[in-house]
Amino acid sequence: MLVKVQDLVYGYGKEPVLRGVSLSANEGELVSIVGPNGSGKSTLLKCIAGICRPWRGKIEIAGRDITRISKRELNRIVSYLPQETTPPPSLLTVYEYVLLGRVQSLSGRVAVPEEDHRAVLETLDMLDLTSYAKRYMNELSGGEKQLIYIAQALARKPKILLLDEPLNHLDIKNQFKVIRLLRELTRKLDLCVIIVMHDINQAARYSDKIYLMNNGEIVAEGPPDEVLEPEILEKVYGIKFRIVYDENVPQVIPIG
Template sequence: MSAAAHQVATALTPQHALRVHDLSVAYEGKEVLTDTEVSLHRGEWLGLIGPNGSGKSTLLRALVGLVASSGEITLGDGTPPGSTDLALMPQHPELPVGMSVMEYVLLGRTSHLGWFAQESRQDRQIAIDVLRRLHLTSFTDRPVTRLSGGEAQRVVIARALAQQSPILLLDEPTSALDLGHQVEVLELVDELRHEDGLTVVAAMHDLGTAGRYADRLALLDRGRLVAIGDPATVLEPSLLSRVYGHPVHVHDVDGHLVVVPAPRPSRAAREAKRHTVKEIS
């Protein structure tokens, strides 16, 4: 074991689910994720936030080995994660034409099968149980291409859950959903987290929603982790304004943080600014 790996292993406790140490990713010689350090506690929800292109999806993909990376990724016992330890729900999952909901959910069992192995009765039962818990049993034979947006998101979650991994990675799980379906999906994930003790890492676009569901937030900016902590600490107006490049306000509404852009200047102020710019030019 390398010195770095030894340090990581000795820093872990049984309460840890995953440790990311000095993780970096480069595309065509350009580093897009740099020296990332994160420790995940068992059963927690970590929200990944940051502007587009900040490295959120890259981090999730690196955790499951979909992109080449350097650094250390270890489980709570100090060993590297295997194919069944982490399940990823991608942002834009492919829903194959002609595939039923049951067939799609059974794809979550692939990592448990050997070469050329067929799904067993146990695999099918696991898929059936997941569909039942997500209230999708009536969709078993329906083609995945004939699902609504909310139904499709639940089916994609079902596939991830069928893998029975203790760590669930979600990449913008509600990006294509309306407000009602967003709440439905996130409440479902939170319920399953508490029932099954799942550890959740979710890249989330809406900052207020991220603060509402996540125990901790990790703020990324241009591939670097610039802040990590509880939502009240990370959702700080001056920090967010700097990272997002636009002034924002943070309000407490019934105990929940809401992040909004700073108000636009009045029409008169905008007109005066335009006249001033024109005169200077």
């Protein structure tokens, strides 16, 4: 397993926010985490990214205890896109911003290795963002910025990609483009992708496995058709759902 979380307990104050969470994700897998606001999804992702240190339980990355992996090494393996991103320095172009994800700093360098330039160009091309390369970050729309954040995370070429609501702010075509690309890259590059999202239908269509969280716990996990049961969803979200199938993919319809 590339990512293995066992009985994870973590909180910000006295009370735990994650109350014994276990999750695993492997190479070539796209795993999504869904659940109501405040259920602990972002906190779980932050723990896997090495930002929050577990109170109890264990997180293993590629078979190694996360607490024994240096920040530098973890940065090479894991790319994490938080739910809220701090605005990039306004004077950076899109190209420089994406490059910054690879080299960490643009100042004081004699030359950026060719490989880094190549990775940036490739990634911008994959996301159809080449025409944005010279634009300034602070002159982009919310959704355009979001696409660049995703590009930066991808350009780092991680083994593990952690994305917290990456499709926020994107129009429906871009949502589709990004999630399709992520799915493709997961297979092609044997990536391990863990995505937090609210759109259960998108999760159902593109995930190998879904984890449904509620109140700091995983209440259901497995392939989409096992997790998307009306009774489970009703218990978690407090509204009724109908499940329909579209080309063998379960899709939920909230019916109040």
